[in-house]
Amino acid sequence: MKMLVQHNDGLDLQVYFPQGILAKYVQGIWIAVHQGVDTNNVTRYLKANGCNAITFCLKGHIAFDSVKYAQGVYLQPATLRAKRMTFSSNTLAVGVCLQPGAMSLFSPLPNEVTCAGKTQGEKNPNLRVCFDMLLTAHTPYALLTCLYRYFMSIFA
DSSP states (O other): OEEEEEEETTEEEEEEEOOGGGGGTEEEEEEEEEOOOTTOOEEEEEOOOSOOEEEEEEESOEEETTEEEOSEEEEEOOOSSOEEEEEOTTEEEEEEEEOTTGGGGTSSOOSSOEEGGGTOOSSSOOHHHHHHHHHTOOSHHHHHHHHHHHHHHHHO
16 A cells, blocks of 8 residues: 655644555545644645545544534545545544445445444445444554455455
8 A cells, every 4th residue: 555644733644545456446545643732623624536435533523624523433425625624632533535436335425424323224334343443453554454454345
């Protein structure tokens, strides 16, 4: 996997670009760790790429365009304009940007940021299983390994 790393403003952001089979379904995977003080929120803009994404907020809070979300799994609609994402202090979040059409394996296409548990049916892979695996990972490499194994089991 190719990787891009940013370290500034108290936010460590690592972006991975899958190769091989996973690249057919996943555009990128990002891991964000914010270890700032209580009042130190960091904002980044998510690139508009016309594709859906899945975000796992493992610790702390994240906000999409000023709407705050706690720990959980969130499905994001396809974006046609850049979205503002804010990380509160002591936050750990992981995101998976899917290729066009891949979200249909998980849920109906969301029109807005949606909690994954509210949309998943019996036929769809359970993202809560992946979330629980991610909670046990303690390093960026372990997080990436969990995501890779989970998504390969679905897409392969």
